Amino acid sequence: MPTGPALPSTPEPLRLGAFADPVLVDPGPRLLRAVVAGYREAAPALVEPSVADLSGGAGDTGADDPDPSEIPTLKVLAGESAVDDATAGFRSASRLAALVDADAVELRVLDAPQPNPVLAGEETGFALIGSERAGAAAEPGGWYPVGDDASLRERYGSRFAEAEPYGLRTPSRRRVYEGIAARCDESVAAAVLRALDVTDGAGDTGDDAGDTVDSAGDTPGGSGDASADGPDPEAARVRAYAVGAREGVLDRTLRRACEDAGLGSPSTFTRIKRLLRAADLIETVAEPQPVGRPRERLAPRGALAAAETPEETVAAVRDVTE
Structure with a gap:
């Protein structure tokens, strides 16, 4: 899905559709917002439909949006405080709620902080280092992927399976x-x-x-x-x-x-x-x-x-x- 949701990173955006069954572990509020922003850019009428989108017919996600079945599903294992900070108001929280409702994001509670956020698919995985820690190699506001470890998916996949779902208090x-x-x-x-x-x-x-x-x-x-x-x-x-x-x-x-x-x-x-x-x-x-x-x-x-x-x-x- 070449135009699908992506995370800002160096040397090029990380497109979530390139990962098989991806899991994102311990994103801070800024990274979690970036995930939602990536989905919103790819499917705006799904993530944040306008009144015109909604009045056009129930279930219509917008003529220019991809089919919901084409949107990659991302498993997110996040700390409760990070989710709370990233969804402080109705607009930000309702965007994430829309992704959860559409099964584009599966959100569960992380029981303990990790050294760095991790993004892992079945074939590869790496830590995500924020640009403020990666030096000149990364653009401001983005992330720098470090490592290539396929075992990360299995390690965190089992933790995700055992984790409790996060119940958002705000609807889409x-x-x-x-x-x-x-x-x-x-x-x-x-x-x-x-x-x-x-x-x-x-x-x-x-x-x-x-x-x-x-x-x-x-x-x-x-x-x-x-x-x-x-x-x-x-x-x-x-x-x-x-x-x-x-x-x-x-x-x-x-x-x-x-x-x-x-x-x-x-x-x-x-x-x-x-x-x-x-x-x-x-x-x-x-x-x-x-x-x-x-x-x-x-x-x-x-x-x-x-x-x-x-x-x-x-x-x-x-x-x-x-």
Whole structure:
């Protein structure tokens, strides 16, 4: 797969499709981000589908994307702290979640740090030395492969088989869209994604936010730069529920939709509802039913009612916390 996902390295990019059953061991946050970026470059509509991609039809990964069966699967054995750092916000975490959902990445927990990251296939394997340690031989922000040891695959393959799967707390964009669209409608799902795309930095929602790499190979602001990565899980829940209130969705329907979308349980969104009511940003309107208790329809108040854009919606709920 000549145009498949690759890692930046010297003397040339390491294309994952060139390895048979590859395993990546102990990637730091920067290397893990580079893996996701490589897949995103090869299959953008799979890793980070736009609203247009998603509204074009469920399961459509984009006309220009490779067939999912052609995308190489990478086994990743990573430390929990590295994964947490690399998935600090919704945008970065949802990209990795999309790869896990598509079986392009199998993510498991490494029990102990290794001397260096390792990338190994059935026929070859080597350590990956970051450019800051490899000297002038490697380009800034890349990695330098060291060694050629086919036994690495067997050694780490057995450890991978015994390791526990890593449970990502953040869903993919596709799951968010489809979960909310099924319970509410596509316009609500699209509005939720647009709110989740708003960054807290310069106020832009550009597709490249958070992907710039500086001369040291790190993203500006460090791995915890949630302004570029998108909202943290709590802020993402607040944004999603606020959008549902802006759209006048039934309270119970919205809580179930957010559960289907993988954003949290109905009880979690009962708490989010309480927070937004305490901030005087939402209210409920009772709708009598022929039989049974009235249903509660959400309605925005104050700054949330006045918000007309995703950025204004996010600004209205930015300070909503416990």
